[in-house]
Amino acid sequence: MPRDTAELFGKPTPRIDGVAKVTGAARYASDEPVANPAFAWLVTSAIARGRVGGLRLDSAKAVPGVIDILTHDNVGALAQPPAQMDGGPTTTTLETDQIWHDGQIIAIVVAESFEAAREAANRVEVDYVAEPPSATFDSPGVQVEPHKTTEDSKDPAKGDAAAALAAAEVKIDARYSTPTQHHNPIELFTTTCVWDGPHLTIYEGSQAMWGLKANVAKQLGMDPAMVRTISRFVGGAFGSRGGTTSRTAWIAIAAKRLGRPVKLVATRDQGFTIATYRAETRQHLALGASRDGKLTAFVHEGWEVTSRPSGYNVAGVDTTARMYACPNIATAVHVVHADRNTPGFMRAPPETPYMFALESGMDELAHALNMDPIELRRVNDTKIDPVSGKPFSSRSLMACFDQAAAKFGWSGRNPKPGSMRDGDWLIGWGCATATYPTNIGPAAARLAVTPEGKVTVQLAAHEIGTGAYTVVAITAARSLGLKVDDTTVMLGDSSLPPVTVAGGSNNAATTANVVYKACEEVRRRLAEAATADPASPLHGADAASLQLKGGTLMGPTGASEPFKAALSRVTGGVLEVHAENAPQGSKPGAVAGLYEGKSAMVRGTGRENVTTFAFGAHFVEVRVHERTREIRTPRVVSAFSAGTIVNPMTAHSQFMGGALWGLSAALFEATEIDRKTARYVNHNLADYLIPVNADVPDIQVLVVPEEDDQVNPLGIKGIGEIGIVGMNAAVANAVFHATGTRIRDLPIRAESLL
């Protein structure tokens, strides 16, 4: 049984990597020093569909300092396309002459300097065989098909939703859309490859160290044991660095051809097309209810854009159908194949777009019922997952609504749209549910402790800004009764024990539970040695009752001995343990799969006896200028309840950053696509709008305490993604309250309200 988690966790702790990050000492992938690198520059396609008819390279090769140019002709057969997380196909790059999308890699120039490589790349002349491309929804030539369902993910269905909807006393029926978005982490997409004989080292920001290693090895036909991936710090990821993309293997091949390290730093605009993105969606939502607000019918359909070969989709109906009690559920998801790069995970991939529709729709239903939107959620709150019939392991949704509402001052709201104003500014107050499934993955960790109480923990987990180093340090130090300051944590290196992908907000639960397990092994060995030794004051005590606390091994009666003395009974030097953890509910072989680079996870909806989610509530005030329709968001209150909070300091930052992402999704972010050429238009940080400091309102984050020993032994739920979910709807709901205009297409901008 784990110790009382309140004793271990909950103390705000500054990041142990803080000094490295504020002094410039933190080495992100492209910061790693390598000897005498050559520099790569990508040549990308200027058309979205067709093929490369020919490349004229003479002018490029004439640039002083150019060493090599990789094309389909000279390296195309040397690598297979990277495996995808969904197991399906994706677009190719140099493997063939086919062009699947705008900005596809079609050649790579390698030179003595960035400057020479860039100039030469600009001198590559491409003869395209172009065909008219299909850009997005409604473009001629797109192919629409139902998404593929699996045993783990079926479209939720129950009862007879169509009949219930037809018979409903009150109903809403509406269509919504969400735009293309790009992660745009501030760190560019970079790859540096170094060969040492048959050994390949890849420096690349990654959310899946062992996955990247296994995938690239497979692409190159290598033994994975010969590939090492290093990513000690990641300059933002948000899902963009979870999968393996095409560039990595080509840079490895470039380095192999040269017998010299090769470094690629792709440009910001290339990042829009050589990696993934959040695809645009269209959704249809219909809700039926009785006069008292109880849902009787739930219909949610989605359409999502993807590339020609990939079936990637996020199918957020699997979350929305579980939000509220409802006896009749019908859902469907379709993919729309266009001439685009393959989309991928972006912060709360299913929930961000799909909860926009549901939480907008709930607000519309509340309005139709003349009911307070919080009360509508309360009437339909449920402790039972309406899709599976399993209980939620915990669900503090209404506690979040109530606490955030009180802080926000919701009771002072006049529900009539357009009724609140301050001079020329129309004031609107809106709210929405936040949620995210609670996932956990298998992991391994190595822990070493010295007699002086110095601890080193090593595992190939991922510091993408979540505070991962500090989560591990806190767990190890507090579980061993030692000091966080005496803990050294090493992450981000595939030569360390494997950890599943840092996705699905699983990192804290995954790493803390495996590190706790390693600490428990240390405790057990010290306790058994002490209780068996007549020289110990703990001799004869029950080993299971001993705890490591305050630098001592302590018995239940208060007898204790210093950590050093306890450790000396086990070893004269350093005690090292290797722990592996397959969370309850893992499929057979989950830990073995880690060593093959597989990224398994026990999902919130995939457990035997319970459904596990975290919940929250957003409240936002918008102000819309009566004449200019300028939209401002002066204040936000968001409450979250997510089980054990390992480090309140960094958790607050993640919740707050997530809420800001939600505001950004509501009001700013959209990748614009030229419909004729199927090319991204605003592929830079000046034209792709993200908030700057002056855009940020007063954001208050409340954490509602919650204990949940069913999600995992330490009771940790994920917190990295929930913050974004539902905020887009809360803003839209507030805009409706301010103006009486319902906006169902994101982002909401002044022109939406003209």
Place this chain on the structure above:
Amino acid sequence: MHQSSDTRGPSRRGVMGAAAGLAAGSAARVAAQPAVSGAESGGHVAMRLQINGHDHDLNVDVRTSLLDALREHLDLTGSKKGCDQGQCGACTVLIDDQRELSCLTLAIAAQGRRITTIEGLAGADGALHPMQQAFIDNDAFQCGYCTPGQILSAVACVAEGHATTDADIQEHMSGNLCRCGAYPKIVLAIKQARGQMGRG
């Protein structure tokens, strides 16, 4: 004095070559076709940069940005590349105590000026600058990638007298993007540090 010599380029050229390269670079700018003009190819130039109180001698492609000089030739990788086109602020350094974008500054144009990077902000004894400590104390970052630029910009923001009110700080820190959304904590950090910073 630190001596750094970079000989990675295809050839080393003397002062005359440097002058020719500079002239060609200027001409290319006027023509607004720098990427396809042949004149600037491969011209290397010797230069001396004063960074964090030390002189560094370099021989690099005349087109090398100050950011690439720092990162690729001097192993000063604290200055980050987030866009390479002056939009994100991650490459911010102080030049003669003014905040500048090192990606939009040619290295050769920074000669004779005092350059301060994040590596040079802490004291010689390693004691953190009050702004660095304030960023840690307020958790004013997550991934940390924009942080060096934010901190140098924050130091300049205070020195400029633009850190008197929250709104003033927010406005004058809006040239540094933070995708993790640490902005409110960056404001808190600046408010903590502003009273602790000495003159300049």
